Amino acid sequence: MRDVLDRIGDKWSLLVVGTLRAERLRFTELQRHIPGISQRMLTLTLRQLERDGLITRTVHAEVPPRVEYELTPLGGTLVELAMALADWAIQNHPRIEASRDAYDAAHAR
Amino acid sequence: MRDVLDRIGDKWSLLVVGTLRAERLRFTELQRHIPGISQRMLTLTLRQLERDGLITRTVHAEVPPRVEYELTPLGGTLVELAMALADWAIQNHPRIEASRDAYDAAHAR
DNA sequence: CCGGATCCCACGCGATACTG
DNA sequence: CAGTATCGCGTGGGATCCGG
Numbered sequence: 001m002r003d004v005l006d007r008i009g010d011k012w013s014l015l016v017v018g019t020l021r022a023e024r025l026r027f028t029e030l031q032r033h034i035p036g037i038s039q040r041m042l043t044l045t046l047r048q049l050e051r052d053g054l055i056t057r058t059v060h061a062e063v064p065p066r067v068e069y070e071l072t073p074l075g076g077t078l079v080e081l082a083m084a085l086a087d088w089a090i091q092n093h094p095r096i097e098a099s100r101d102a103y104d105a106a107h108a109r
Numbered sequence: 110m111r112d113v114l115d116r117i118g119d120k121w122s123l124l125v126v127g128t129l130r131a132e133r134l135r136f137t138e139l140q141r142h143i144p145g146i147s148q149r150m151l152t153l154t155l156r157q158l159e160r161d162g163l164i165t166r167t168v169h170a171e172v173p174p175r176v177e178y179e180l181t182p183l184g185g186t187l188v189e190l191a192m193a194l195a196d197w198a199i200q201n202h203p204r205i206e207a208s209r210d211a212y213d214a215a216h217a218r
Numbered sequence: 219c220c221g222g223a224t225c226c227c228a229c230g231c232g233a234t235a236c237t238g
Numbered sequence: 239c240a241g242t243a244t245c246g247c248g249t250g251g252g253a254t255c256c257g258g
Contacts, residue, residue, distance in 0.1 A: 001123075001194075001195055001198045001199075003198070003202065003205070004194065004197070004198040004202070004205075005117075005118060005123065008114075008118070009114060009117070009118025009119070010118070010250085011250080011251075012251095014110075014114065026219085026220090027219070027220055027221075028219065028220080038251075038252060038253075039220085039221070039222095040221090040222090040223095040251075040252075040253085041250090041251065041252080042221095043220080043221060043222080044251090050212065051208065051209055051212040051213075052205045052208055052209060053204060053205060053207075053208030053209075053212075059220095063219095064219050064220090065219055065220065065221095065258090066219080066220095067219080067220065067221090074201060074204060074205075074208075077197065077201070078197065078201075081193060081194055081197055084190060084193065085110075085113065085190055085194075086110055088113070088186065088187065088190055089110045089112065089113040090110075092183060092186070092187075093112065093113075095162060095183060096112070096113075096161045096162060096183075098162075099160065099161055099162030100160055100161060100162075103159065103160040103162075104160075119230090120230085120231080135239085135240085136239070136240050136241075137239065137240075147231080147232055147233075148240085148241070148242095149231080149232075149233090149241095149242085149243095150230095150231065150232080151241095152240085152241060152242080153231090168240095172239095173239050173240090174238090174239055174240065174241095175239075175240090176239080176240065176241090
């Protein structure tokens, strides 16, 4: 459980698998789809996900080189869960915001 | 989404709400149920969860003081999602482990 | 185009000590 | 019992430069 949380709980992993949900993408395309991610973090995140068997990395022997990433079936199942989480987040975000405001108002001193 | 991930992705929050899933508990009881958590982190985590409206904190005016924490309905819905995630983790952990071993073996140099 | 290697700092978190 | 206060470090991650 900790293992899985460490994977999906970090700053970028979910964003990456979410982006790969629909389409197979190249490194630079991923970078464009995920604003704010640095080259370094994209590389590291992709390596982790590949190591865990959630995505595959295919290098095409061409010049210039082309590397494509796509979800594995295992990664696909995780994405579905993530989407459920996203739904929950969207549905309940207003409630959470309201609760925070109330809390902050009550504890303002 | 980031908001929610920050909440459940941190080191202790899920452990705390998971522990509160079945029963209302006091501070010290929580501490006993979650090995390794420090007083400080338990306090901070509880404050965050309370602020977000996922748990409630009730102080009983007694000596010695008694403070009890329990899940709100909102917190309950989150726990259900978390349990789905836990199921996924348990089911797929062997696969992930295997993938890691294979990856490490292939990249050992 | 797709990264690897370094440098560096903010901050998450643990350890410890103190209090109403 | 249920916290708060303070210190110190480990490390996640951004910026930057280099290389096949």
